[in-house]
Amino acid sequence: MESKINRYSKQLILINSFFILAWLIVSVFPFIWTFWGSFKVKADFFSRADWMFAVTGVNTLIETGDTSTVKAYVESWTEGEFWKATMNTIIITVSVVTISLFLGTLGAYALSRSTYKYTFWILIAALIFRAMPHITLVSGYLFPFFQLNVWGILPTTIIVLVAINQPFTLWLLYSFFKTVPKELDESALIDGCSYFQAFRFVIMPVMWPGVVTAGLFSMMLAYNDFTVTSLLLNQQNYTMVPKINAYLGTIEHSGNYMWAVSSVVSATAPLFMIIMFFQRQLISGLTAGAVKG
């Protein structure tokens, strides 16, 4: 695509490569460091004597007999009940993605095909809802949830996360459905389909690229959430992120700081894998609203 006269000079390429490399180190190194350190003991990862201990694992060798150990992983997964948090995260993430895509596709399809003025106001309302800080919503939930006795359980959190997720999903799928030609479902309507049949047999087969993108964002929201899960779930039902925070805070676990470090790695690794596969969809979703303007 670049024309020949627009070649880069050698210096520019050199400076550029240095800059990119430096920036990559800034953004990636902390994760590599944490990954490496999670196989050490606390005395090495937080070493007063010499930071090199974290690389060589001197104290790890003394304490466990090897330069790296999976002790923190084993303990946090079994004793720390991280497996339970993982299960909860999986349940919440899968349910939130499924339900919010189901509601979102129906709603966004209707919004994109209706020509009445109220669609505009609904979309504006969704935008306002999207901007609400989650913690302000949580402060509104707690009291009614206590009164209704539904606080602390997974289903409540799932519904709340689905609702919080709806505005963004609606906007994303709305702009996606706008790119699907109207003629497609209109011809189906002329052939005698109902709106629902047109949606089911004409739109559904072609909507998957948009749905994957929307699903990816729903997944990230549910998987990464801290505000809602930490305040709406009770200790037994904690998902991964509040669980990690709990490892840090309580006195009970103060000796097991490394649990938090290893759990961070356990929680981040699957997320990175998924993003590696769906990078393209993630970027297209992030730019959906921005580039047109």
Added chain:
Amino acid sequence: MPHRTFFWFFFPSGLAMLLFIGLPIISSFFQSLHIEPEQILMEVEKCDPFGCKTETKVDIEATTKLQEEQPLGRFNGLGTYGDRNHLAFDEIKEAWTNSSSIAEFTDILLNLPFYKALLFTLTFCFAVTPPVVVLGFIVALSVNTITKSLKGPTIFGVILPMIVTPLIGSLVLFWMIDAKGILGSFIQFLFDDPNLSLKSSSQLTWITLIIYGIWHNTPFAFVVFYAALQTVPQDPIEAAIIDGASRYERVRHIVIPHLYPVATFIILICLMDNFRVLEPIIGFAAEGVAQSLSWMIYNDLRSENKMLFGSAGATSMLTIIGVAILLTPVLIRTWREFRTER
């Protein structure tokens, strides 16, 4: 699409939003008008061989009964908004009359919890956003020039800080910046001060949080700028090359003007997202010196023995007003876009 069909298609999604976003805001407002019931005190006369004393004691039975009758507490009107932990009208009035200089007054003002949190929240928002836009733009330009085969992995590496949840992201940085971590000891070595710690002073903690904010938000700006760079028209650029414009001039006069609208979008989203900063404060264990509005609400809801619904509700309402102010330009922009579309 007829109204009826539209209604049934949209109903589930709309209901979810109404019940769990619209209603909580109203419920939050309702809570903010109430205050936790006071404990009912009773006087008990206690007699021992040395005489009788009257003691005041909490009447547990009456208090529980009152709590059952009014679970939300008693009606307090807008009282909570004006109390010491929120807008603190009385304290400000007092400080205004008593302080001798503006500096003293500001000092008192910024030590009131709400204003302290507001100051941090705004500082965080406005300190993070400009570097994010500039860095995001530079990284996007830079990534745009590298070989196609390297682009995929590079982009993946660059967006990592954005993917992880803020709590994990801040923890990962915190462990390195900790006095016993790699960056912490490097900084101590650099300044030759073995006791230097980024947690030691409030300014340093604020700077650390802001650096974290830049680290976390730059990928978003990068992604949006990068996508926008692909839409820069090639013809004017080629014309500029023929006219002898240098690379810098081409970027300055063709690329940047093309990206202005995108930049405003990034700035607004960035301001709005950072206005709700909460997790970094928890991750960096910086509650002592840096409180944000969201953290105030979180703290009210977390208190061990009793949740302060009224106080949390009032702070929520004030936060929502702040968000609304930041949101206005976005709404105007969307409205214009919609009008041109039709």
